[in-house]
Amino acid sequence: MPDRVNMEKIVSLCKRRGFIFPSSEIYGGLASCWDYGPMGVELKRNVKNAWWKATVQERDDVVGIDASIMMHPEVWRASGHVDSFTDPLVECTSCHLRWRASEISNERCPTCGGELTEPRMFNLMFKTAIGPVEEEASTIYLRPETAQAMFADFENVLSTSRKKLPLGIAQIGKSFRNEITPGNFIFRTREFEQMELEYFVKPGTDEHWFDYWVKERFNWYINLGIRKENLRLRQHGKEELAHYAKDCYDIEYLFPMGWSELEGIANRGNYDLTQHAKYSGRDLSYYDNEEKKRYIPYIIEPSGGVDRSVLALLIDAYHEEVVEGEARLVLRLQPSLAPMKAAILPLSKNEKLIPLAKKVYAQLCPSFMTCYDDSQSIGRRYRRQDEIGTPFCITIDFQSLEDNQVTIRERDNLAQIRVPVEKLEETLQAKLSGEPFEATPLWATRQK
Ligand code: ATP
Numbered sequence: 001m002p003d004r005v006n007m008e009k010i011v012s013l014c015k016r017r018g019f020i021f022p023s024s025e026i027y028g029g030l031a032s033c034w035d036y037g038p039m040g041v042e043l044k045r046n047v048k049n050a051w052w053k054a055t056v057q058e059r060d061d062v063v064g065i066d067a068s069i070m071m072h073p074e075v076w077r078a079s080g081h082v083d084s085f086t087d088p089l090v091e092c093t094s095c096h097l098r099w100r101a102s103e104i105s106n107e108r109c110p111t112c113g114g115e116l117t118e119p120r121m122f123n124l125m126f127k128t129a130i131g132p133v134e135e136e137a138s139t140i141y142l143r144p145e146t147a148q149a150m151f152a153d154f155e156n157v158l159s160t161s162r163k164k165l166p167l168g169i170a171q172i173g174k175s176f177r178n179e180i181t182p183g184n185f186i187f188r189t190r191e192f193e194q195m196e197l198e199y200f201v202k203p204g205t206d207e208h209w210f211d212y213w214v215k216e217r218f219n220w221y222i223n224l225g226i227r228k229e230n231l232r233l234r235q236h237g238k239e240e241l242a243h244y245a246k247d248c249y250d251i252e253y254l255f256p257m258g259w260s261e262l263e264g265i266a267n268r269g270n271y272d273l274t275q276h277a278k279y280s281g282r283d284l285s286y287y288d289n290e291e292k293k294r295y296i297p298y299i300i301e302p303s304g305g306v307d308r309s310v311l312a313l314l315i316d317a318y319h320e321e322v323v324e325g326e327a328r329l330v331l332r333l334q335p336s337l338a339p340m341k342a343a344i345l346p347l348s349k350n351e352k353l354i355p356l357a358k359k360v361y362a363q364l365c366p367s368f369m370t371c372y373d374d375s376q377s378i379g380r381r382y383r384r385q386d387e388i389g390t391p392f393c394i395t396i397d398f399q400s401l402e403d404n405q406v407t408i409r410e411r412d413n414l415a416q417i418r419v420p421v422e423k424l425e426e427t428l429q430a431k432l433s434g435e436p437f438e439a440t441p442l443w444a445t446r447q448k
Pocket residue numbers: 145177179186187188189190191192193194261262263264303304305306307308
């Protein structure tokens with residue numbers, strides 16, 4: 001993999017350009033916790049919006065929810081998380097570091113070579129207490145996945161949305177896992193965001209819908225501009241499947257540390273609603289009006305990570321190239337995902353240029369995420385915009401003062417076109433909605 005970017009370069013770009021920083025860095029940071037900065041928050045929001053649009057907005061068989069992170073503790077007993085959301089851990093008797101038993105190859109501590117304890121089970125859920133008295137009855141958990149709320153809310157959603165099966169319930173939100181070995185930047189953290197869909201179907205149609213969602217979700221990543229050769233599907237072997245799951249595929253991306261999971265798609269059978277019916281005492285079966293009978297729906301679950309998608313997109317978009325003898329680093333993010341759509345750059349800090357540049361900036365702001373920059377040389381400013389993936393730089397020069405036209409510089413092919421100020425929004429809108437660039441850039445040639 002000679003031309004693949006390593007993680008250090010991604011981490012450094014993220015820090016330098018305001019995508020992602022270590023959390024509470026002024027206090028030395030907190031292990032594996034990260035903050036999204038001004039560019040990162042836009043990219044992350046664009047990823048979530050793309051998922052919501054494809055999963056909820058453009059479909060009539062999926063509705064969304066936004067559930068509480070803290071749920072009734074019985075939820076986690078019913079789901080099996082209290083008993084079995086555990087990893088076997090060993091501890092080094094000299095340096096006291098803990099390791100997943102599965103990561104140990106020679107029975108000694110990988111850091112100091114010390115002796116290890118026997119494996120002990122460690123639950124990955126974060127516990128906290130609700131109310132002022134810390135007693136057993138008030139122990140609750142931070143959710144380790146968003147999915148359980150879709151099962152617990154199934155009855156309410158079904159009756160209020162007046163939908164029939166197949167019906168999906170979608171949610172994007174934070175989840176928490178006390179991971180033993182977090183790492184690889186934002187790939188594995190203890191607090192992360194998930195995009196999950198629980199798709200409730202009639203038993204017997206589950207295999208059809210499972211295949212459908214595996215394809216649908218794979219294509220979603222391709223449509224976001226991720227190169228096909230960096231994505232693959234991996235079916236779980238029998239020994240890897242959760243005891244209730246009928247089938248499961250991972251969508252994997254070729255991260256710098258190797259192929260790793262981006263999203264899992266599982267056929268969960270009727271396990272979830274059966275368990276919640278048992279623990280809650282509610283009848284969670286569905287009355288099928290056409291078949292004139294009741295059954296417990298089967299569930300197909302595509303479950304993806306927002307942060308892992310952001311990381312894969314950054315890695316895939318990262319390009320170092322040489323243009324006319326000069327090195328440039330460019331993030332070839334699809335324009336819909338780019339944090340900034342346009343940058344307004346007066347050619348210099350000349351006092352005659354600035355009022356027009358500010359006017360153009362104010363004109364674009366309501367329609368597009370736009371930034372304004374008049375510091376340093378124009379070359380350096382272009383470089384900064386390339387590094388954050390801004391698809392269009394709009395330059396205001398002395399000619400603009402006479403003809404009221406500005407130059408649009410396109411990020412990928414560096415083509416430059418001049419347009420009248422009053423046509424600027426229209427031109428950008430057309431380009432952003434997919435009108436090909438002058439010379440077709442990479443992202444536009446990818447599979448639709
Ligand atoms: P892994 O095997 O990598 O621990 P998992 O199989 O436990 O992942 P799931 O429970 O299937 O993961 O969660 C669905 C998705 O949520 C994952 O595909 C991933 O994108 C995301 N995810 C899970 N755990 C984390 C984490 N600790 N940090 C960031 N994202 C995560």
